[in-house]
Amino acid sequence: MPARHRIRTLFALSAATILLLAACKGAEPQNLLVLEWSGYEAEDFWTDFKSDNADAPVTFEFGISDADILAKMEAGSQADLFHFYSGWQQFYVDGGLVQEIDTSKLTNWDKVPDSFKEQGQVNGKQYFLPWDWGFTSILYNTDEVAEVTSWDALFNVDYAGHVSMWNDGPAAVTVSAYVNGWDETGITADQLAQIEQAWIAQKPLNAFYWSGEYEDLCPAVEDGTVWVAYAWQGCYAQALYDGIPVAYATPSEGRNSWIGFYGISSKTDSYELALKFLDAKLADLTMNNVVTQFYYGAANQDVMNAIEDEVLIEAFGINDPTILEHTNFTPPVTAEQRSAWTEMWARVQAE
Amino acid sequence: MLGRRGTLPVLVGPPLVWLALLFVAPLILIVAFSLRPEAGVVSAGEPWNPSLVQYGKVVGTPAFLRLLGVSALMALGVAVVATMLAYPVAYFLAFRARARATLFLALLLVPFAASYLLRIMAWKLLLGPAGAVNSLLSAAGLIGEPLDLLLYSRGAVVITLIYVWIPFASLPILASLQRIERSQLEAAADLGAGPWTRFLRVTLPLSLPGALAAFFMVFIPTVGEYVTPTLIGGTGGIMYGNLIQDFFGRAGNWPLGAALAMVMLILTVIGVLVALRAVDLRRVAP
Amino acid sequence: MTTRRTHRLRHGDSAIGVGRTRLPLGTFYVAVLALLYLPITVLFVFSFSANSRLSFPIEGFTFDQYAGVLADPSLLGAARNSLVVAAAAATAATVLGTLVAIATMRFRFRGRTALLGLAVLPLIVPFAVMGVAIFLLLVTLGIPKSLLTVALGHTVIALPYATLIVLARISGLDPALEDAAMDLGASYPMALRRVVLPLMRTALIASWLTSFVVSFDEVALAVFLVGGEPTFPVMLYGRLRFGGQLPELIAMAVLLMLITVGLTLLALRLRRSPA
CATH class of the missing domain: 3.40.190.10 (Periplasmic binding protein-like II)
Structure with a gap:
């Protein structure tokens, strides 16, 4: 094909695609x-x-x-x-x-x-x-980990390299609030500084911070990389279906919902x-x-x-209806709290 | 009939309009956002007093700047190695693949049409503690504990990024190798230059602009990389781009994310300009 | 005493750079290729397995995943959207990148470096930032989001790649070629089309394919610009939030890659012109 035909075809093609695209969004009698x-x-x-x-x-x-x-x-x-x-x-x-x-x-x-x-x-x-x-709690491998009764299992150095926390600032604050018995909605600047230090110290214990339940957390729980994880019940259900020896903790501080x-x-x-x-x-x-x-x-x-x-x-x-009765629903937080918490988490990540 | 000079507006016009509308204008909005004092996702229309609060946070947090430095170093390493490894690939395509060069080139690029996320999940399956590699090694009695060298570390991120960039880095090099005329090499041969001398004196210098283009094409986006560190970096392999991604994603703090991005943009542009001045492209390019 | 030896290049001496020093370049290329296709092979195998997860051992052979894909109109729709968006973005980016490359390499004009810098600058802006930026622009201008806006956004992020690849090629072409064509009566645009573009064939294809894959698997920008119809990566990330969807998504991804391979081979075959 001579070059100019190719170029013409190219232009025609692009024009056609753009028209096609425009048509795609055309008719929308949306209710x-x-x-x-x-x-x-x-x-x-x-x-x-x-x-x-x-x-x-x-x-x-x-x-x-x-x-x-x-x-x-x-x-x-x-x-x-x-x-x-x-x-x-x-x-x-x-x-x-x-x-x-x-x-x-x-x-x-x-x-x-x-x-x-x-x-x-x-x-x-x-x-x-x-x-x-759904729930949030500690998902753990029962072959590797003794019974988990508290959220502080995420900070247990015995499991170094095999922990996985969710990559999320507000979630980290929630866990710390449970472990320390603080009111999650009333975290002071001083408490937030302590939380930051605790998570910086916890950082090397993680295999990784997970970002997607089924993208990275679940496969790693199933292949034995992760023993103790902050997790939702979906991953627990999947691991059970797959016959992995896992348990889902009912921590003394209560699960999160x-x-x-x-x-x-x-x-x-x-x-x-x-x-x-x-x-x-x-x-x-x-x-x-x-x-x-x-x-x-x-x-x-x-x-x-x-x-x-x-x-x-x-x-x-x-x-066991008591589980849901003792659960802690994620409370609403203010914009200031949310940004302070996410900024705290960014510093933990960058450290 | 359109002469040379008359063609210029036709050439410059469309890209300029396109970039002005879809790149410069949005970038100005991002700069404006980075000057918002209050955090959080804010509706675009509200008025506000411009302030440098967000930039203060970026500059005032040593961990952020350190991470930017580390990310730049990682990008430098990735770009240097990927360019070097891409060179033989490009060379093969330019001089050995001949008629099938385009096909061989396409074969290099097509795998990237498959989701990167899924491909990394497949790698993890092969490299994880219960994966094929460790199973083979332990079955052979070579290792007792599963190796986790290739996952969840900064090194893993660098290796993976090099691997991902090689095909793309080979493209500008290939393009510049294609400009080399057989006659130039024959002339060199006639003057008594051996194969290595011909390569070092003729081929390499003529392909340097392509190699430089490859280097920058890898280096610049890698500074802000976030996907690979998220998937296989572990807690220690996180890069500066992850912070930006988080603030624009789950954390929903666009002003701080915008300030982080602008700081990276400005420092990277300065770095690239300084590098270009030092190299002086015009001396390299004939 | 040393004798000066003349290294004659024999006809068919393909390694014109290195001569007879035959480095195993082909082997290296194949090794790179093998590493690229290894994970895809894994996905391919799993797309025919009865496994509900990506984990060994492989449990039986089935076409269920592909049947599931074909019975899922929203998944197929997303795949089609991705193909259309990527093709449009790749075409636009290659055309614009070529214009920038020709303008900056063939002309001296005020703002020449600035234009080139501007075309390459999107490289440094993370995709999510670019996505939010264009999203803010759309909101400001009251433009509804759609596949078109995703394609426009992808054009911006693909443009640097297109520009750099084409630039590397054109910088080596002798401007005398166009002059000769113009001496023979061609207008300048025609000289470009007839003489310069054919010589850049490989670079143009490389640019188009690169732009295509940049767009095809892109999610960070797309999520901010997509309207009612998601692209495949957007749908993939969304659906991976739930268990049990993975096998079908893997089958779809494999299918998409095969379609891309098929289309590419077809295009290369159709476009093969006598050198």
């Missing part, structure tokens, strides 16, 4: 836009809504972290609904980004335990709908449809898919009570 973590857009996780409202298209916008999702909402995302995790409730309320949920219109609301409902309230109003939840919430944007013009979507989100089939596919807990207690899978019963501590 509901959900700002969501990627993975939840699969129909299994809104199947009840789909079957009742086949004519109402749902589209998704994606976020990768709570900070990212908040940033997108603050930047004026058109999303009608958004999904985020514990600790960030206050920001949405303070920023006027969310509106109260009319729970009287939710047929599945009664299936949600009160303790979860309370976590979704700010200033006495139900701004958020609790949906998925986190909840995923949905909020309705204050700017939505489809409030009623958003309510329908949330109600369907709580329905049994949808919630059951979350439990069986993601190993996440469901806010629908009927679904939790109906679990028969031995591993999941163990992972969610369903046979």
